[in-house]
Amino acid sequence: MAKLQAGYLFPEIARRRNAHIQKNPDAKVISLGIGDTTEPIPVPITSAMEEKARSLSTSEGYSGYGAEQGEKPLRAAIAKRIYSDLNIKETEIFVSDGAKCDISRLQLLFGPDVSVAVQDPSYPAYVDTSVMVGQTGGFLTNVQQYDKIGYMKCTPDNDFFPDLKSVPRKDIIYFCSPNNPTGAAASRSQLEQLVAFAKENGSIIVYDSAYAIYMSDDSPRSIYEIPGARQVAIETGSFSKYAGFTGVRLGWTVVPDELLYSDGFPVINDFNRVMCTCFNGASNIAQAGGLACLSTEGWKAMNEVVDFYKENTRILVDTFKSLGFNTFGGTNAPYVWVQFPGRNSWDVFAEILEKAHIVTTPGSGFGPAGEGFIRASAFGNRKNILEASKRLKDLFAK
Numbered sequence: 001m002a003k004l005q006a007g008y009l010f011p012e013i014a015r016r017r018n019a020h021i022q023k024n025p026d027a028k029v030i031s032l033g034i035g036d037t038t039e040p041i042p043v044p045i046t047s048a049m050e051e052k053a054r055s056l057s058t059s060e061g062y063s064g065y066g067a068e069q070g071e072k073p074l075r076a077a078i079a080k081r082i083y084s085d086l087n088i089k090e091t092e093i094f095v096s097d098g099a100k101c102d103i104s105r106l107q108l109l110f111g112p113d114v115s116v117a118v119q120d121p122s123y124p125a126y127v128d129t130s131v132m133v134g135q136t137g138g139f140l141t142n143v144q145q146y147d148k149i150g151y152m153k154c155t156p157d158n159d160f161f162p163d164l165k166s167v168p169r170k171d172i173i174y175f176c177s178p179n180n181p182t183g184a185a186a187s188r189s190q191l192e193q194l195v196a197f198a199k200e201n202g203s204i205i206v207y208d209s210a211y212a213i214y215m216s217d218d219s220p221r222s223i224y225e226i227p228g229a230r231q232v233a234i235e236t237g238s239f240s241k242y243a244g245f246t247g248v249r250l251g252w253t254v255v256p257d258e259l260l261y262s263d264g265f266p267v268i269n270d271f272n273r274v275m276c277t278c279f280n281g282a283s284n285i286a287q288a289g290g291l292a293c294l295s296t297e298g299w300k301a302m303n304e305v306v307d308f309y310k311e312n313t314r315i316l317v318d319t320f321k322s323l324g325f326n327t328f329g330g331t332n333a334p335y336v337w338v339q340f341p342g343r344n345s346w347d348v349f350a351e352i353l354e355k356a357h358i359v360t361t362p363g364s365g366f367g368p369a370g371e372g373f374i375r376a377s378a379f380g381n382r383k384n385i386l387e388a389s390k391r392l393k394d395l396f397a398k
Ligand code: MLT
Pocket: 033, 034, 035, 036, 100, 123, 180, 377
């Protein structure tokens, strides 16, 4: 724990935002910072949760502990709706309280003696939990990296996909696509390279697909679209950014039967053991909501909300492009990655907060290769997104 550099990124940003509000009590601060959903959960989904909650007050409807792996109908519905044609069995799906929590439980499973690689920049939970579990050395200030973590640089120069030839072998590879924070989605041929690389090296890929529903082009939505991925990859998914479940809490992890350690022991057996020991199953009310998300009516309603955020993303991309910034992401993810060449990310963050009262996320918070960028999240109500667009134009128009 003592090796950790600062507080977790998002609470640190909230701290700076609160300090700004204290200094400027009349400022109408808009958040394009943490990717937190703002739009109401569609009624068919909340109705199912309401009904479930009410049934808990009846003798017939009451239930206590559920299966640690999740309720069978929900596991089956995830297999059918999210992984149709990909031959994922419901028994390979573990329902949970969210992808971030599953990443911590995977770290517990892997233990301190494994080595990890992450995309740079990457979602900070992969790195910070690696430090917490004891997989890393200390923080090397000269390179802004933790010793023993493999940082796979993903920048506009390599189309946000690492040059695998220069990546040293690691046991575990965290890979998020569509990516948080850059918004880049790996193409089929890039993911084929990644799977081949993991196979060659005997590595396990932990593939974070939390933003797959935001994909607009035909890039894979799941690592299991790639032949051979079942032997090398675990995939996490989440209802948070699909259905506005950031507060409700519901996600899942897929561990295929064919994923084996080098001694032939199935990883799924260990993950099941971790889940049964460290987790008592996702909330039954949240699971009722998840099942409703995957019904025909819920799926349609949920996708309408996703489309709303996609329109927000287009507004932000257009804003930054119209101001002449090199702007990335936004097509396949609700995040826009904007370059400020030669500038320190935290300085840009501070300038936008102080002069436009807008919270963003400094790119360097996601890793050293994020220096010189900021991330704008498209989660927000339309009025705020339009107002943010106007303020950014006032601030940066030449
Ligand atoms: C983000 O802003 O990167 C996300 O909200 C973080 C998360 O999903 O935990």
